[in-house]
Amino acid sequence: MLLLFTCLLLGALVARFAKPPSGIVHGINWWVINIALPALVLELMPRVKIDAQLWFPVAAMWVVFFGAWLLFATLGRWLGWSRERVGALTLVCGLGNTSFMGYPMMQALHGKEGLALAVVADQLGCFPLLSSAGVAVASWYAGKSPQPAVIARRILSFPAFLALVVGVIAGALGGWPAWADDVFVPIGATLTPLALFSVGLQFKFHLRPGQRSALVLGLGWKLALAPLAAWLLGRAAGVGGLTLTVGVLQAAMAPMISAAILADEHRLEPALANTILGAGIVLSLATVPLANLLLGG
Template identity: 70%
Template sequence: MSALLILFVCLALGILCRRYAKLPDGIVPGINWFVLNIALPALVLALVPRVRIDAHLWFPVFAMFLTFFGAWALFTTLGRTLGWSRARIGCLTLVCGLGNTSFMGYPMMEALHGKEGLAIAVIADQLGCFPLLAAGGIVVASLYSGRSASPALVARRLLTFPAFLSLIAGVVVGAAGGWPESVDRVLMQLGSTLTPLALFSVGLQFKLHLHRDQLGALVAGLGWKLLLAPVIGLAVGMAAGVTGLTLIVGVLQAAMAPMISAAILADQYDLEPRLANTVLGAGILLSLATIPLGNLLLTHIL
């Protein structure tokens, strides 16, 4: 309970500071830089060598691909039926196909399932959601905004991302027997800063501006992201014989709130940024209830 409480406290502090405090210029980019380039790589380096090889570890990664490509297919179909603009289809594909599996997923999985759950969450994020953002996200943004996506740009984003390089290094270290205790301790201490800083940053960026013309798209988007995608993922996982914590974490990561970076990408490519921020804010707010509730249901029925 205390682990979940810190998530709410850090998020609330961010929202309150954004509303009432006089913040220094560049605080959000500064926090995000530290989280993405120091805390997250350190956490990945600490956790990946501890991951127990499981024949079902494909599932958390598959759940991320299912969520993204399922969103693309669903919103393309809905868009044609309802007469949505290409910008709206691209916007919903990005923000409801990519989940906040690191900034919110890591701390929530650690709070609910400890270091073992967090290690599985890292696999889902680094082998699933991040490559999808770096490759699929750029392709979708370019396609629906009328721009071109350079293969070199996609490859560079993927191969120079610090946490992805840390994932590769962690696999090598794990195969070699793991880190010395002193190194492991330093990495975990650095990685432990991710939870408060990430949630504080999410709070600083929280926006919720609901407009009547967005309501249908909002319901469709969050209906897929928070409910339909994880339910389909659960059905596929159970049919394939996936069990235990691997199944639970994979489903919960698929059910995570929309990704902040995806909303930023939608803004950069002018894909209905107002809708992107509305879906992002509402998704974060709702997921604070739906993730713990979903975890309770999963642990009860599985």
């Protein structure tokens, strides 16, 4: 947790005082997504124990996204929100930061076993949702038509998804030799400091008039009601132990950076999306550990 706070603070301080070179965020994110994340997935996936409850961390991500869509589409009609606002809230409050923040927080709170379950929730739940339903929602509320072929190609060619498939196969064959882990472990270890440093570099908080209620309602869902809904689903289905805890905590994670970028690309009230992102990151540093305590973690 100390590493998490330190890297996040360093990123914010560098962005504020050091004037980092342009393109630094893009460069860091490229390494994290295309190198560090696949290496971490390759290391962890052969160790994941397949059991009957493993569906839950994935299903929890679907509950968060489609619950957000239903909630904000309904509130949008009642409150007279624009299509752009409904789309922005659905994206940033329906998709969680289950990798850049979820991985280091789950490792800090529950070690390697918790991190492996976090990878399952992210790679089989949140990332496919971003690439499919997320793109579809962004296109719909921006007045465009989503392209299924592009969505499928985006999922199947994503480096971490390919690493997940390879890691599952390696696990079925008995795991990696020791020399391979000696390569994957140090490369994967760069994900936590660089990801949190990147988040700090991008932190913004600019609330415009008339956006306060949307901010409160959006974060109320993402940080409180969504994890509660995931917990109710898990308890009703008889899920327990670390699988329940990690699934709920991933549901409680801060809004996803990529979702805010997607909203910005489709002009879905980007100022609101970025404000929710920044406020959610700060608040989640307290709400996720608190949820962990309530779950008995």
